[in-house]
Amino acid sequence: MADLKSSFLKVYSILKSELLHDPAFEFSNDSRQWVERMVDYNVPGGKLNRGMSVIESYRLLKDGQELHDDEIFLASALGWCIEWLQAHFLVSDDIMDNSHTRRGQPCWFRVPKVGLIAANDGLLLRNHIHRIFKNHFRGKPYYVDLLHLFNEVEFQTVSGQMIDLITTLEGEKDLSKYTLSLHRSIVQYKTTYYSFYLPVACALLMLGENLDNHINVKNILVEMGTFFQVQDDYLDCFGAPETIGKIGTDIEDFKCSWLVVKALELSNEEQKKVLNENYGKPDLANVSKVKALYNELNLQGVFAEYESNSYEKLVASIEAHPSKAVQAALKSFLAKIYKRQK
DSSP, X not given: OHHHHHHHHHHHHHHHHHHXXXXXXXXXXXXXXXHHHHHHHHXXXXXXXXXXXXXXXXXXXXXXXXOOHHHHHHHHHHHHHHHHHXXXXXXXXXXXXXXXXXXXXXXXXGSTTTTTHHHHHHHHHHHHHHHHHHHHTTTSTTHHHHHHHHHHHHHHHHHHHHHHHHTTOTTOOOGGGOOHHHHHHHHIIIIIIIIIIHHHHHHHHHTTOOGGGGHHHHHHHHHHHHHHHHHHHHHHHHSOHHHHSSOOOTTTTTOOOHHHHHXXXXXXXXXXXXXXXHTTOOSHHHHHHHHHHHHHTTHHHHHHHHHHHHHHHHHHHHHTSXXXXXXXXXXXXXXXXXXXXX
């Protein structure tokens, strides 16, 4: 794994260097330094699971065969395109949510002298992906499918973000609209397609596969992504900030979190009143009351049961797939997220 990460990071350096010397733009020293600092700050700082999953999925889908150097490079480049896409989403998302920290450091827009220049930087990160495609995939038979895949996934993600944002509009806070179906819709579009389906779809395209023949793989990965986001909602409230790399703000931000949806399901009228009076307010006293209610309802126990049941269902779905190579790729994904703490 350490070797994989080391070679993956080398590909990052190559791609970044190409972007900083892109002939389509005449860089000054200042602009080149800005872009390099911005990319270094936002792209490689996460766990890199999404990106490295492209290489791992490709290897497992090839029945664990030894990969050639050019295959590793191309799978790594596609992995980095997903990391660039993630950076684009996060830079924009943090501005929209007025967040403070990301990956244990200030959000990019909160860095001195950056501010709302970050909005343009987010667009620049998105455009870098097409520069990488142009440099390394233009001659590949799957080039057009690759463009279509990334455009489709980005559309789904920003549409999910839109649903998320309009449910938290100031002055229109109404907990009665928060249901499991709304939560699932936000999660499916905002997280699952780019975080879970996209890495495996990239590997399938590199293998010359038609994605229309793998709808069941997509469905399993969407379920896995939903499971992942429920974990994320749980960790936002119950995870340690020093472990998860951010201070959770779902309660203050009036997010349609799995926790609040379950709390609404399990609450009596008196408890619902506590939620309605305190959820979505920035004051620490209000947040504490919501957390106290979550403990009263034993949401940690409810989550543990959900986690166990979801895991069993996912394993059963994966093992029903006829291809052992596909099973191995999907199980590898599941192993990364089950019982995670961050």
